Amino acid sequence: MEQSKAHYLSGIVLSAGANLAGMGASLVTIMVAARLLSKDELGAFFLVMVVVQFVALLSDLGLKNTAIRALSSLPPQSPEFLQTAHYLLTMTVATSVVACLALWSVMPFLKLLWPYESFQSHLVFAAPIAVLTAVFQIVTSLLVGGKEFKKLSALSVGIEVLRAALSTGTLMLGWGVNSLFWGMIVSRMVGIGAIWVMMPALFSFSFRHPRKAEFFKFGGWLYGGSLLSAGMVRCADAMVTTYIGTAALAVYSAAMQIPTVLQRVFESTRPALLGYVAAHHDSSDRQQAETMRILTAGLSVATIVIIVFSGPLMTVLYSEQYTSGTCIMQTLSVWMDFSLVNYFYSIILVGRGQSREAFIQTVPQLLIMLVSTSLLVPLYEAVGAASALVITAFLGNLIAAKIVAGDDRDAWWVLTMNFIRAAVPLLLFLIVVSQMKLDFFSLMTLGGAMVAVLIVLKVLKTSDIAAVRIMLLGIVRQAPVRSTTIA
Numbered sequence: 455m456e457q458s459k460a461h462y463l464s465g466i467v468l469s470a471g472a473n474l475a476g477m478g479a480s481l482v483t484i485m486v487a488a489r490l491l492s493k494d495e496l497g498a499f500f501l502v503m504v505v506v507q508f509v510a511l512l513s514d515l516g517l518k519n520t521a522i523r524a525l526s527s528l529p530p531q532s533p534e535f536l537q538t539a540h541y542l543l544t545m546t547v548a549t550s551v552v553a554c555l556a557l558w559s560v561m562p563f564l565k566l567l568w569p570y571e572s573f574q575s576h577l578v579f580a581a582p583i584a585v586l587t588a589v590f591q592i593v594t595s596l597l598v599g600g601k602e603f604k605k606l607s608a609l610s611v612g613i614e615v616l617r618a619a620l621s622t623g624t625l626m627l628g629w630g631v632n633s634l635f636w637g638m639i640v641s642r643m644v645g646i647g648a649i650w651v652m653m654p655a656l657f658s659f660s661f662r663h664p665r666k667a668e669f670f671k672f673g674g675w676l677y678g679g680s681l682l683s684a685g686m687v688r689c690a691d692a693m694v695t696t697y698i699g700t701a702a703l704a705v706y707s708a709a710m711q712i713p714t715v716l717q718r719v720f721e722s723t724r725p726a727l728l729g730y731v732a733a734h735h736d737s738s739d740r741q742q743a744e745t746m747r748i749l750t751a752g753l754s755v756a757t758i759v760i761i762v763f764s765g766p767l768m769t770v771l772y773s774e775q776y777t778s779g780t781c782i783m784q785t786l787s788v789w790m791d792f793s794l795v796n797y798f799y800s801i802i803l804v805g806r807g808q809s810r811e812a813f814i815q816t817v818p819q820l821l822i823m824l825v826s827t828s829l830l831v832p833l834y835e836a837v838g839a840a841s842a843l844v845i846t847a848f849l850g851n852l853i854a855a856k857i858v859a860g861d862d863r864d865a866w867w868v869l870t871m872n873f874i875r876a877a878v879p880l881l882l883f884l885i886v887v888s889q890m891k892l893d894f895f896s897l898m899t900l901g902g903a904m905v906a907v908l909i910v911l912k913v914l915k916t917s918d919i920a921a922v923r924i925m926l927l928g929i930v931r932q933a934p935v936r937s938t939t940i941a
Contacts, residue, residue: 479611479618481771484711486622487634488704488772495631497700498572500707502580502635504691505564509557509584513550514591517542520669521595530602539596539656541663543589550588554581570700572631579635586642593649596656605652609645617641682816686823686846690839693831706836708772709779712760713790716753720794747872749798751914753791754876755905760787761887762901765894781888785840788884792847795873799854815857819850844884848877876913879904 487496521542528535557580565574597606621637629636650657663669695703760767764783768776796815803812823846830838851873859866883904887897908914 479614481711481715483618483621483634483637484708485771486625488708488776490625491631493701493704493775494570494699495572497695497702497704497707498570498576499631499634500691500703501568501570501573501695501700502576504688505557505577505580506584506587507688509553509580510550510587510591512556513546513553513584513588517546517549517669518591518595521592521598524665524669525596525598536655536658537660537663538665540658540660541666542669543592543596543656544659544661546588546592547659550585553588554585557581557584568695568700573700576631576635579639583635583638583642586639586646590642590646593646593656597649597653602653605649609648612648613641613645616644682813682820686816686820687843689823689827690831690843693827694836694839697831698835702836705776705779706782706839708776709768709782709836709840710786711771712764712767712783713787716756716787716790716794720797746795746798746869747913750791750795750872750876751908753794754880754908754913757787757791757880758883758901758904760784761883762894762897779836782836782840784884784887785837785844788880789840789843789847791880792844792851792877796847796850796854799851799858802858811857815850815854818853819846822846822849844881848881851877872913875911876908879907879911879913 487499491499521539524538524542525535528538561577564577568574594606594609597609617637617640619637620640621633624633624636627633691703691706694706761784764787765777765780768780768783772779796819799815800812803815823842826842826845827839830842832838834841852870855869855873856866859869883900886900892900905914
């Protein structure tokens with residue numbers, strides 16, 4: 455058991471570190487693009503990527519999470535492991551092709567909905583990027599199932615660095631928006647090819663598996679939940695583009711880059727976290743609540759830092775043309791805080807095998823998002839879209855806490871109060887900052903006061919630093935963890 459924990463904890467740390475390096479490379483790409491492309495061109499790129507995400511999700515069918523959960527309990531060299539890996543890879547490739555055919559059929563509607571010339575001329579890139587993304591995601595899930603965290607971390611860094619080098623290099627050569635798409639296509643092809651060379655045994659195709667009904671039953675709920683979650687997030691992008699245009703989407707998406715650093719770090723650790731929760735899902739409610747509190751505390755501090763530095767970041771990263779996105783970045787940072795708490799609730803449910811409950815918690819959130827964006831975007835434009843996300847994530851966490859706690863009222867109360875004690879001060883901080891034109895020194899002072907408030911409310915405890923330090927030391931002492939090679 456302890457060796458298994460060490461595998462996953464080491465994987466979490468390695469994945470997070472690798473993704474930080476990868477995010478740096480990705481951010482450099484957007485920084486260069488913001489200076490060399492017009493807002494309309496950069497907005498068209500982000501809009502195509504919205505389409506890519508939906509196509510990639512349509513082709514997933516919940517299989518990448520199913521792969522992690524199913525393979526985490528199997529010996530990587532066993533015939534059952536390879537049979538399962540081959541089946542899940544085959545189904546992902548097949549469904550991604552079907553999803554791309556569906557995309558071609560709805561392209562006339564998309565061009566009618568968003569009649570922007572730059573978007574329409576680059577929509578053709580959506581299909582190949584979506585296929586490569588879906589295949590790359592399932593292959594990395596197979597690596598997590600085999601506990602190959604070191605290879606996965608090295609691969610994540612390498613792909614992002616390669617993508618950044620290709621995109622920025624060709625941008626400077628004058629290739630325009632095409633540079634961003636070709637950088638993504640080539641880097642994903644290289645990544646998939648590298649895994650093929652390292653572990654060719656994973657790349658075989660089979661449409662037969664004795665547990666396929668079980669896989670689709672479990673993955674089906676995850677699939678529905680993923681579609682609804684993507685609908686919530688991308689509903690804001692779509693509304694901004696529809697009401698205001700691609701230039702506004704460029705500012706909105708640029709403002710989202712820094713808050714989504716938190717998401718990408720968390721997303722990079724998701725496979726290892728899910729594998730860990732699936733393997734140790736019998737943890738006590740008290741331990742679960744304490745983990746949620748520490749997560750909420752860490753996210754709250756990170757959010758305060760982003761809010762304080764949002765103004766300088768928008769100018770330094772994207773130039774003065776994007777300073778109007780400062781308030782958007784501040785609002786989105788609060789949304790990301792709330793959203794990741796909700797994300798962790800979903801991981802707990804999936805790890806327990808409660809994929810149906812993970813789906814159910816997203817349904818009311820989608821309804822809240824549709825109503826709030828319809829009301830707020832026409833009035834407040836991009837800030838309204840970001841505010842709708844905040845409202846949805848806040849109410850969604852109250853719903854998720856109830857679903858995770860089940861009939862245990864004490865557990866629900868603890869989970870809810872841990873979140874409320876952090877969320878309410880953050881919302882008040884956001885309102886003050888957005889309504890008052892504070893200078894940087896005043897923002898720093900107010901941010902420090904906010905951290906003090908979190909300590910007084912016992913959201914953040916001095917013992918948390920020591921607890922995290924002890925956990926990291928334990929991981930270091932047990933590293934390097936021997937990974938099992940897939941023959």
